[in-house]
Amino acid sequence: MKGTYLGEFQEVVLLTILVLNENAYGVSIQEEIERRTGRSVSRGALHTALTRLDEKGFISSEYGGATAERGGRRKRFYQVTNLGKSSLEEAKSLREDLWSSVPKVALQKVQG
C-alpha cells in the first residue's frame, strides 16, 4: 500500500493533468493549479511531485515539439496512466466511503 499512497499534492497534480487533457506540461500544470487553488506552486515542488508520480507509474510522459519560447527545448507532456487513474479512483472511493460514514451530527458546526 505504501508504494501506491497518493499524497494530497500529488492528487491535485494528477487531477490537473486530467483536466488539462492534451496540454499538460510543466508550465501549464503549474498555472492551472495556481489558478484553481490559488496557492503558489514552486517549480521545484511541482517537479518533485511529477518525478514521484512517474516513479510510481501513475503518469507517463512524452516529448512534444520544440518551441521558440522554450529556447528550442521540447515540452514534456504528461498523461495519467491507467494505474494512476485507478489509484485516483481508489482515493476517491476511500474518501466517499469515509464521507458516508460520518454521522450528520458530527458535521454540524459548533457555535461560538
Next chain:
Amino acid sequence: MPENQYHMPPKLASSFLRWFCKPSLVEDIEGDLMEDFNDHIETKGLRRARFIYFWSVIRFLQPFAIKKMSSSKFNTIMFRNYFKTSLRSIARNKLFSFINIFGLAVSMSVCLLMISILSEVKSYENFHEDASDIYRITNFYKYLEEESGLYASTSVIAGKRLKEEVPGIKSATIMRRNFRDDFVYENQKYALNGIWADEQFFNVFSFEVINGNPQTALLNPKSVVITDETALKIFDQLDVIGETIMKGDEPYQVTAVVKKPPFNSHIKFQILGSFSTLDEQQMQRNSTGWLGWSNMWMNYVYFKTDKGFSIGNIQASLDKISTDQNSREKYTNIQLGTQPILGIMTGPGMYNDLGSPMGSQTLWILGILSLVVILSAGFNYTNLSIARSLRRAKEVGIRKVVGAKKGQVFSQFIVEACLISILSLILAYVVFLLIKPLFLSLNPNMARILQLELTLTTAIYFVVFALVVGLMAGFLPSLVLSRLKAIQALKTSVSTKLFSSVNLRKALIVIQFTLTLGFIISANVAYNQFEHSMNFDKGFDSENILSVRLAGNDPEQVKTLFESIPEIEDISMAAMVLGTGERWGDYLKYKDPLDSTTIYYSSIDQNYIPMFKHEVIAGTNFEREHISGLHSEIIVNETILSRFSIGSPQEAIGEQIQVGTDKMTIIGVVKDFHYAPIDQPIECFGFIQKADDIQLLNLKVSSKNLPIAMDKLKAIWEDLDEVHAFDASFHSEEIARAYDTYELMFTIVTFLAFISVSIACLGLLGMSVYTAETRMKEISIRKVLGATESSLIQLLAKGFMLLLLIAAIIAIPATYYLFDTVILADQMNRISIGINEMGLGVLFIFIIGFLTISSQIWKAARANPSTTLRNE
C-alpha cells in the same frame, strides 16, 4: 510575444543546472524555467527575471533532480588504470624518464630551497600577538642638500612624543642598541650583548617570560632581564630573580628571565637593560643631546596600534611632530615614517637596522632565478612528451575507440606528468638536503637569518609545488594527445596534426638555451668582476698584515707583549681595517661655516702609513712617538683638497679644517686610495691620532713561519685576556670579505648555470635520440645511396645548431644589456664586458650541444642499413 527577441537566461545558472541535473530531467526543467523566464521579463523586468531564474535553479538542488555523480568507484578504477599505464610507460622509456625525472628533480631542489627561504622569511615576527598591528618608526634623514638616507633608528624624543601625543597607540617601547659589556658575577666575566628597552617592551613584543613580572621588570633603573640561556650560563639555574650582576662598578638587578628570542625574530638579545637607567642618567646631566631631534643613530621605537586604528592617522600625527621638530633645526630635516614589523625582513635596506633583513630585492632575484631553472626543466618534459606523443598516439586511439572522452585522455596524461613530478620531488628533496648546508654556508649572513628546517607548512608547499609543476609541464602534451582523433591516431602513417607542434618545440628549445647562455655569461661576468676587484690597485699594500682585535685591552700593553715575538716585523695601531666598507664619519668644514661635507676617518699611529706603504705626497707622517689623547693634526687625502679648493698639496700643509667640533691642522697629504670597497667612490678621508679610537693592532708578519707566529700570538693573548677569544685575520682576507657579494653572485649563478646547462643538454640529448630514432629509416636509405657518416651528421645536426645559434643571438645582447645597464650600472670601477666574457660561454654551449647531438646521430649513422631496413 513571438515577435519579441527571446532573451537568454543567465548562462552560469543554465550550465550549473545542466551540470547537476539528471539528464532525463534537464530538457524539461530547462524549458519550463525558460518559459517562466520570458514571462517574468515581461511582467517583472530583465533583472528580476534573471534573479528568479537563478533562484529557481538553486531550488532545484533537490535529491530527485541531482544526477548520480559518476560513482567514485568508477573514478578510482580509471585512475588506477592511469596510474598503472603511467608507471609502465615510465618504466618502458628509461632514458626519457630519467631525463625528465632527473632534470625536474635538480631544478626542483633549487625551488624547494627557494620555497623554504620564502616561507621562513614570511614566518618572521609572526609569533608576536597581533603582529600585524606592530610597527616601528623609521627616520628619513637629510642634512642640508647632502647625505640623505632611510634609517631604522630614530631619536628618543620621537619615541617620547609618540607616547605622549599620538592617539591610537596601544603600547610603545623605546629601545637603544649596544647594551654590551663584560658583566661580572662572583669574579667571573661574561661578555653579554643586548639592548636597552623600556617597561613597555613586553607589551609590544610577545617574548615568552619564564620568571618575573614583565610589566615591571624594566621599570626601575639598573634592572636587567636575561634570557634562559644567559641565566644558565651565569647562575646555572633559572630562578635568579633578585640576583645582581656587575656592569663596570655598577650593580644591576635581575628582574625577569625570558626565553631566548626565537630564530624568526629580528630582535635578538642575551640581556635587556632598563631604558630608565640611561634616561635618568642623561636627564640628570640635563644634556641637550639626549633629547636632540637629530640624535637618531642608536634608538629604536616600536609600537602597537589599537585594534582597527588606521596607520594613516598615526602617520599624520608623526608628520606633525616632524614638522614641529624640524622647524627648530637649522640644517637637519628628519621625516618620521612607519614600517610594519611583518615587513621588516622583506623591506627596503635601511641604515642601522637591528637585524639583518633579507631584502625584497634578493628574494626577487632568487625567485626569478629558480623560476627560470624550473621552467627549463618543465620545457624538457613538455618537449620530450610532445615529441614522443607519436608513440602514445595508438594508445590514445584505442582508448578513444573504446569510449574515452577528451577529458579522460587529458587527465590520464596529466596524471602521468604529476606522477613524474612527484617522483622528482622525492629525488629533489634528497638533493635539497645536500645543497642546504652548502647554501647556508655561502654567506655568514645566511646562516644567521635562515635555518631552512622542514615544517609541515613547507612540506605542504613542496607537494603543492610539485603538483603545480606536473600540471604545467603536462598541460601541453596532454592537450595535444587528447585532441587526437581516433581515426587519425590509428592510421599507421604519422598524423599531420602532431607536427603542428614542431614549431612550439623549437621555440621551447630556443628559450631554454637562451636562458642557459644567459646564466653562463652572467657567471663569467661575475667572476671577472670579482677577480678585477681583488686585483685592483687600492692604493696601499696589505700583504702579510695580520689584524688583531684588541677587545678593550690596552694597545700599548699588547704591543709590548707582541713585540717580543721575532716573527713580527712591525706593529701599527688603527681604528679599523680600511677597504672593507667599515667607516667612521663626521662633518668636515673648511673656511665657510655653511659649506660642510662628510669626512671619513681612521685613527692610526705613526707606524701605520709606512707599514701600508701609503704614498705621502706632501708634508709628513705623524711624528710623535706615542699617540696621545691630543688630536689636533690630520693627514688628508687629495679629494679633500679638491673638494674645498685648498690648492696644491704643498699649499695645504698648515691649513686649518674643522672635523666635527675639533679644529685640526693639515700636516700631510696622502695619495687617494680606496678606503672603501672599490665599487664606491673616493670621498673625503683623513687619518688622525686619537688614542681612544684604537681598536686593533696591525702586525707585519714575516712570510716564513706563519703558523708558529700565530701560535705564539695566541698563547700570549690567552695569558693576557681570558674572556675574549683571540680574534685575528689577515688584512687582505678581511678586504676580500667585502667583495662577498660578487663571490656570492658568482657562486649562485655558476651553480644555476651548471644546473641549467645539464638540464638543457639532457633535453637536447632526448630530442636527438628521438630524432635519430624516427629518422632511422631515412638515415639508412641515405646511407645505402652513398651518404657518408659525416654528411649525415651534418644533415641532422644542422637544425639543432641553428636553434642554438638563434638562442645565442638573443642571449648575448640581452645579457649584455642586463649587466651593462642594470646590474653593474651604478658600480664604480667595473669591468667592461667584452667579447671574451660573452664568446667563451657561447662557444662552450655550442661544443657541448654539438657533442650531445652528434653522439646520438653518429650512433644512428653507423648502424647497419640492412638491420634497420629489413622489416618493412
